[in-house]
Amino acid sequence: MNTQDLAKTLSDVDAPETWGQHAKNIDTQIKTEVLNLAEMLWTERMARTDNLLLHPDVLDQLKKQNWKPTDLQKRMIWASVLALASGPNSKERFNIIRRDCLKSMDEIGGKMYTNGKQMPEQLKNVLENSNLQMVQL
Numbered sequence: 001m002n003t004q005d006l007a008k009t010l011s012d013v014d015a016p017e018t019w020g021q022h023a024k025n026i027d028t029q030i031k032t033e034v035l036n037l038a039e040m041l042w043t044e045r046m047a048r049t050d051n052l053l054l055h056p057d058v059l060d061q062l063k064k065q066n067w068k069p070t071d072l073q074k075r076m077i078w079a080s081v082l083a084l085a086s087g088p089n090s091k092e093r094f095n096i097i098r099r100d101c102l103k104s105m106d107e108i109g110g111k112m113y114t115n116g117k118q119m120p121e122q123l124k125n126v127l128e129n130s131n132l133q134m135v136q137l
Helices: 003-011 016-022 028-048 056-064 071-084 090-107 122-128
Strands: 112-114 117-119
Touching (some): 003 028, 028 056, 071 090
Antiparallel strands (some): 112 117
């Protein structure tokens, strides 16, 4: 399979937190390219099927950016994925995404920036709160 085909196959997986498992056999030389392209294809697909809880202005920005999200938009997308987690494995999925978000925040020193200003660590504190539970609607 070529890069485009691999990215398309990966982007058809609804749960992006599982992409690492799906991509483990992709050649390391093209893996980054495949993941970046899959992210764009997945974002476009999820937006077009109304499966992202994003403001219409953010969706317009993403479209203008050819569906390549900025770091801030990625956080919005992950928040949407967390909010929409449902099904029999939703609690497990919620915890995996939460763990990955915390790991990502730790990798950048626990600091999140937006518009050139450091955001308070409130988000990290909320995610680390042991009492945080997924809300079933």
